[in-house]
Amino acid sequence: MRGLLAIAAAAGLVVLSQVPTAATTQDARYSAVVRWTEFGIPHVLAADFGGLGYGYGHAFARDNLCSLEQSLLTVSGGRSAVFGPDADAGDALSPMPVKNLDSDIYHRAIADDQRITQLIAQPAPLGPTQDVRQLVSGYVAGVNRFLHDTGVANLSDPACRAKPWVRPITELDVYRLAYAFVQFGGTGAVKPLIANAAPGTTAPPPALPESASAGSNAIAVGSAGTKAGNGVLLANPHFPWAGDARFYQVQLTIPGKMDVSGGSLYGSPLVGMGHTRHLAWSHTVSTAQRFTMFQLSLTPGDPTTYLVDGKPEAMTRKEITVPVGGQSTVTRVLYSSRYGPLVASNWTATSALAFKGANTGNVRALNEWLEMGQANSVAQLRSAQERYQGVPFLNTVAVDSAGVAYTADASVVPHVTDEHAARCVNSPLGKALYPAQTVLDGSASACAWGSDPDAIEPGIFGPRATPSLTRRDFTTNSNDSLWLTNPAAPLTYPRIYGDVATARTLRTRLGLDQITGRLQGTDGLGPAKFDLNSMQRLFYGDRNHSAEQARDAVVALCRTEPLPASACAALAGWDLRADPDSRGAVLWREFWLRAVKTPGLWTVPFDPARPATTPNTLNTAGVRQALVASVQRMTDLGLPFDAPLSAAQRTEIGGTPLPVPGCTGEEGCYNVVGSLPTGPLGADGRFPPVTFGASFVMATELTATGPRTATLLTYSQSTDPTSPHHNDQTRLFARKQWVSERYTPGEISSSRQLRVDVITGG
Structure with missing residues (x-):
């Protein structure tokens, strides 16, 4: 003591x-x-x-x-x-x-x-x-x-x-x-x-996304892309604002051993994304599949026995009892195979589906994140990732003070090569679902997952197979696959990691456009290349890329239709931003959420030679009905067409309704906010309350004298409504402001609100 x-x-x-x-x-x-x-x-x-x-x-x-x-x-x-x-x-x-x-x-x-x-x-x-x-x-x-x-x-x-x-x-x-x-x-x-798995549950498998609803943006800029020749990082995870997946901001210091500051998931004793003195890193949700299904061939007359290489194997049967209140309980029987648990889908008299997840043996992720929090270079971070191979479903984007930028999908991925999939995805169901989902032949032991000699455990890809890129200019990811983490160096990898040479989302394209504009100095944010200030301004630019691509065409369409001139004028006068005071943004979102479902939305198709700018040119004939319906909806609700975004977009997290900047991923926004699922205007004239999106935001410049960092925890530190920190940072977010991080002992001690507690116990 x-x-x-x-x-x-x-x-x-x-x-x-x-x-x-x-x-x-x-x-x-x-x-x-x-x-x-x-x-x-x-x-x-x-x-x-x-x-x-x-x-x-x-x-x-x-x-x-x-x-x-x-x-x-x-x-x-x-x-x-x-x-x-x-x-x-x-x-x-x-x-x-x-x-x-x-x-x-x-x-x-x-x-x-x-x-x-x-x-x-x-x-x-x-x-x-x-x-x-x-x-x-x-x-x-x-x-x-x-x-x-x-x-x-x-x-x-x-x-x-x-x-x-x-x-x-x-x-x-x-x-x-x-x-x-x-x-x-x-x-x-x-x-x-x-x-709910049981014999006779024959519903079709759900259309699970390759990666679920959470996402993120991250940019790592190396020495060739920064004004000082150092490293700059933006961490912008898009996670839920309520529930188990919130972040808490903390700095953890053991002198001489670890000094890490960043975002920590609730209930976790370590920092999951943040920075040390010479390294900053973030994560984005990977497109790699975390599981495969195995289609089992059942023995005749017994739906709980299946064949492997022609030999019968009995499923494991387990009773699970759950208290449901008072003295009442519910008991269910779960079944499992050599591949994993059975699922409540396509379980007929002759066939069933078993589910195998790649992370079922993974608690080593804690080791990896703790060691990453002690790293001070990209090389040390990579060493931790190769040693533990535990990041569960995330890409890693990092940069160090020497200006080395790095992005990798160093996550846990089932070892299913393209050759393996071609050989073992052989049923009508498997072929119908592939490549979005992988259903392997469970009747052949040769179709079990393969392995790599450098993998920490059987059945997963090892570090040498990891899609990764190290650059001196930049690397980035916005939840598309890693194919275009830097257009100058496209990546290739097995299909289970994600697609290659396919159209990127509007959010990915906006991110690449913002980076290019900053490197060239054509974005209006000052002299070319990145520093802390320009990265902060990039994040809060709140550009709406769908509108940048299509607004003028929609205005021209509007003026040829028997629609109110004020509606066309609202779109024409809009600043193409998602600021709280942006007028026209409400009508655009109401339109775009309908328009984006239009088959053949763009008339110029995707071109792999121009991946950051195609597809383009709106199919105005196809979106006509979406525009008419959107104008009618706002008319019915009594909303002015030029209503500011703040009139319809608010969050109630923190108790007091607050307008916040940003818009939906569907619209091609970088500062993503919204609901899950995204919804149109309700009967109250507002979009569903914001409960998802930008969460722990961090912009860091790794200077010669130490890190300079700005942070924002959009929903604030405390879920306790009596706490003064229940919505204080949410109010900052509403005003597009930041928190200047205090990292060094001097910076911490100079805080006017400093309180120091000594805590001891057994």
């Missing part, structure tokens, strides 16, 4: 308060200094990983204990008993609705087979490293310390105050939360299908 206070004193900190503890200073197992700066951002300082977790857990619980406790209900399979079996489970990352009962069945099946317990019992690299174990142990102790000192009856957040389901957390809980997150895009994406 004295050593930690000495570290704090050396950092120029004056301890303003000390959280009391029953332990003596000499007996304290954990010690941390938590420095609070503007907007409730904690900077945790400790001498070891146990103390670091302790300080972070205590700080996070103060802001978000109720959210954490609800997440624990989910991963322990206890939602039905508290909230009822038929209520929405609030699974923000799932591409399909999930009821509490289905969620509970899924999570209890994992708990009953002790899968996570077995995974964390392994030694590193497959199991947690000692540093991760100590961090998790301290984090749990810190959360429980806050809960013990405060008391359930005295919690400030009414969402869980005095609730019987609030309890101390365990280390297993933290690993369960991490495991649930890495299953996104894998087994977690099909919870209802796994939970």
